[in-house]
Amino acid sequence: MSPTAASIHAAWRRAEVGAPLPQTGQRRVCAVYPGRYNVAMANLGYQWLFYALAESGLAVGRLVQPEPEVEAEVARHGLTDIDADHPARATDAWFVSISFENDLATLAGLLRLAGLAPRAADRRAGDPLVIAGGVVPTLNPEPVSDLADVCLLGEGAAALAPFLARFLTVESANREDFLRGLADLPGAYVGRFYVSHFDDEGKLIAVEPRDGFPERIVAPKEKTVDPSQTRLHLRAPGAAFGDALLVETARGCIGRCRFCAAGHLFLPYRPADAPASLPDLGQTALGLVGSNVSGHPDLDAWIELAGTNRVTLSSIRRGSLRPAQWQRLVDGGLASAALAPEAGSERLRAVCNKPATDDEILAEVRLAADAHLRNFKLYFLVGLPTETSEDLQGIVALVGRCREIAMIGWKAKGRAGKIVVSLNPFVPKPQTPFQWLAFGDPRELERKLKFIKNELRGVANIEVQSESLRSATFQALLSTGDRRAGELARLVDQADGVRPALREWTVDWRTLLAQPRAIADALPWDRVDVGVKRSYLEREFEAALAGRVSPPCDFRRPCRLCGVC
Numbered sequence: 001m002s003p004t005a006a007s008i009h010a011a012w013r014r015a016e017v018g019a020p021l022p023q024t025g026q027r028r029v030c031a032v033y034p035g036r037y038n039v040a041m042a043n044l045g046y047q048w049l050f051y052a053l054a055e056s057g058l059a060v061g062r063l064v065q066p067e068p069e070v071e072a073e074v075a076r077h078g079l080t081d082i083d084a085d086h087p088a089r090a091t092d093a094w095f096v097s098i099s100f101e102n103d104l105a106t107l108a109g110l111l112r113l114a115g116l117a118p119r120a121a122d123r124r125a126g127d128p129l130v131i132a133g134g135v136v137p138t139l140n141p142e143p144v145s146d147l148a149d150v151c152l153l154g155e156g157a158a159a160l161a162p163f164l165a166r167f168l169t170v171e172s173a174n175r176e177d178f179l180r181g182l183a184d185l186p187g188a189y190v191g192r193f194y195v196s197h198f199d200d201e202g203k204l205i206a207v208e209p210r211d212g213f214p215e216r217i218v219a220p221k222e223k224t225v226d227p228s229q230t231r232l233h234l235r236a237p238g239a240a241f242g243d244a245l246l247v248e249t250a251r252g253c254i255g256r257c258r259f260c261a262a263g264h265l266f267l268p269y270r271p272a273d274a275p276a277s278l279p280d281l282g283q284t285a286l287g288l289v290g291s292n293v294s295g296h297p298d299l300d301a302w303i304e305l306a307g308t309n310r311v312t313l314s315s316i317r318r319g320s321l322r323p324a325q326w327q328r329l330v331d332g333g334l335a336s337a338a339l340a341p342e343a344g345s346e347r348l349r350a351v352c353n354k355p356a357t358d359d360e361i362l363a364e365v366r367l368a369a370d371a372h373l374r375n376f377k378l379y380f381l382v383g384l385p386t387e388t389s390e391d392l393q394g395i396v397a398l399v400g401r402c403r404e405i406a407m408i409g410w411k412a413k414g415r416a417g418k419i420v421v422s423l424n425p426f427v428p429k430p431q432t433p434f435q436w437l438a439f440g441d442p443r444e445l446e447r448k449l450k451f452i453k454n455e456l457r458g459v460a461n462i463e464v465q466s467e468s469l470r471s472a473t474f475q476a477l478l479s480t481g482d483r484r485a486g487e488l489a490r491l492v493d494q495a496d497g498v499r500p501a502l503r504e505w506t507v508d509w510r511t512l513l514a515q516p517r518a519i520a521d522a523l524p525w526d527r528v529d530v531g532v533k534r535s536y537l538e539r540e541f542e543a544a545l546a547g548r549v550s551p552p553c554d555f556r557r558p559c560r561l562c563g564v565c
């Protein structure tokens, strides 16, 4: 018998380990993840969201992208949630967690499948309110505001709690009145009260608030990180990253890499103390999550929590793991680790503010190889500012030297492993020193990617992976786009692909991709204050172009450098 949406939901619920979401609240809402179930259930922010909504007394149904085999059925009968098979349309609100720009097209699709208008301005009085939170709306709420009624800027409970306090006391307010009443709510960006103005050439000249909405919206942050909150509470056997118990160990990063949105958005660096204990791991691994996991000041205490079980680290910063720590990780079953040199030369790494010589990177590979780590993943960005053909050749040469070192470990163990080279087109991100840069010409990027792939083709034990250029182009248009980019997300859903959507989109997207912005230009995210001063970003941008390195953030001695502390 072919599966139905209800039978898939039932199978998921049966297989999950953890407390089911209570369905007894007076008001019903959806916790939405615009992606597949297995990715949703590995997302700590999403897991935190649906339990936080349930704890506030709401009846919460999880809503994810339907599996491909039931999409036709869902299109005919409407989208339902996982927990009660309740129609997603017949709810008071959708709380949407958005981690990746491309998820906006999926969100448009979910709204369509639920029988709702994807465009916020087209929805009617009785439709659920759509409230978006997470990294993407906080960085740049303008494209999101095409689809969502409200963007809640900021982190976790600091962003959600003030909104819920308001939402829970207003039983059946008129939608317009409710939204208008959010003008004084910390962190709330209500898109319909921010109007974009363009010049005759279609260039943004200002985003103006109206009807008493604030000029500047401060994104609230949490003071500390509580790993008892941000960990996997509901464990799904098929989740991405396997069945590891994922726990947030810290927020933010000390590195201040100039391309990195998370590195700036989540400043200051806030390491969490390792808890006294964790739920019984059984046979499963402990997954330590954060932007700078290997640099945690008390990493050993976190690793000890796993006993003899496997420990995975979501990020490894060069120079932060001692040989004994590498050995513990590999002896405990770690089969693969990711390092991110980012660029092929010391010069370009300085531009990015991720300084490292080739020898320093190779020394880290050697530490891992000496501990007999089998597989490596090396991340590189292609299309970085000031990049030359020598930088691309540098990537090829560095990968070759890493392979030579890895082979020492493979030979000692008598079995070969693999080096996965992950190539990702550089996408400028808001709230970073690189926010003024252009994405560039996709054909030029393609040529660069092809060069590296050709050079590494056929080299034993090397596998090259690269993000699709079409997906990166879409991501770039949404990342630093204005309100009009939300229309593109809807078109991608309607036209079922980026290429046909770009053909239909009336905006001159080639110019948007190709032209860097001037420092004085209006930016779509100008109204958002994430704590990092614009003057700091400008100085860092200048330093990047001059190839100057800035020191890491010393979180133990708060300063005034970037404006966050």
Ligand code: SF4
Pocket (backbone or CB within 6 Å): 267, 268, 269, 553, 554, 555, 557, 558, 559, 560, 561, 562, 563, 564, 565
């Ligand atoms: S103000 Fe100083 S200590 Fe605080 S986040 Fe910025 S660089 Fe780090």
